[in-house]
Amino acid sequence: MTSLLHFLTDPKIIITTLGTLGVIVVIFLETGAFFGFFFPGDSLLFTAGFLATQGYTSMGWLLIGAFLAAVIGDSVGYAFGRKVGPTIFTKDDSLFFNKKYIGRAQEFYEKYGKKTIILARFVPIVRTFAPIVAGVGTMPYRTFLLFNIIGGFLWTWAMLWLGYGLGSVIPDPDRYVLPIIILIIVASIIPPVWELMKSRR
Numbered sequence: 001m002t003s004l005l006h007f008l009t010d011p012k013i014i015i016t017t018l019g020t021l022g023v024i025v026v027i028f029l030e031t032g033a034f035f036g037f038f039f040p041g042d043s044l045l046f047t048a049g050f051l052a053t054q055g056y057t058s059m060g061w062l063l064i065g066a067f068l069a070a071v072i073g074d075s076v077g078y079a080f081g082r083k084v085g086p087t088i089f090t091k092d093d094s095l096f097f098n099k100k101y102i103g104r105a106q107e108f109y110e111k112y113g114k115k116t117i118i119l120a121r122f123v124p125i126v127r128t129f130a131p132i133v134a135g136v137g138t139m140p141y142r143t144f145l146l147f148n149i150i151g152g153f154l155w156t157w158a159m160l161w162l163g164y165g166l167g168s169v170i171p172d173p174d175r176y177v178l179p180i181i182i183l184i185i186v187a188s189i190i191p192p193v194w195e196l197m198k199s200r201r
């Protein structure tokens with residue numbers, strides 16, 4: 001179980017083992033399945049772009065596939081929220097579900113409104129549950145889809161091109177993959193931690 005979890009959360013292992021298709025599938029699962037919150041979306045996209053300069057992945061397919069996976073994934077999350085409705089808030093906690101994550105996404109949604117669908121893309125865990133909360137709420141799907149497309153494009157392309165750009169200019173980039181992944185993970189954690197500190201104050 002531990003080795004499987006390590007495999008599913010290590011961006012470099014996912015990329016070197018499953019390639020471009022693996023990245024696309026993981027991005028879909030992180031955004032479209034309520035149990036996908038533990039996948040490393042930010043660091044995976046960045047690392048995929050970074051390693052595309054070494055031939056591990058195809059940048060062209062990544063740009064198209066990751067974008068579509070993010071948009072379709074959020075739409076699946078929205079449909080799930082529409083179907084289960086408010087009962088999702090009373091669902092018992094389990095290994096793959098925790099009500100506090102839904103609560104965090106709901107607070108984020110109430111604070112930022114429609115912009116949540118865009119902003120949440122850059123906040124781990126929240127990006128998994130924000131479309132579910134939007135589906136539970138009253139946001140029309142046409143409105144949701146517009147913000148979904150904008151957010152999905154900005155998130156996937158920004159992370160991929162950032163990784164690709166650095167991979168192109170850094171000599172012997174393989175040496176820097178792990179430190180950069182750690183930096184991305186830390187940067188991803190800062191927004192929710194900051195929000196938590198503000199709410200406690």
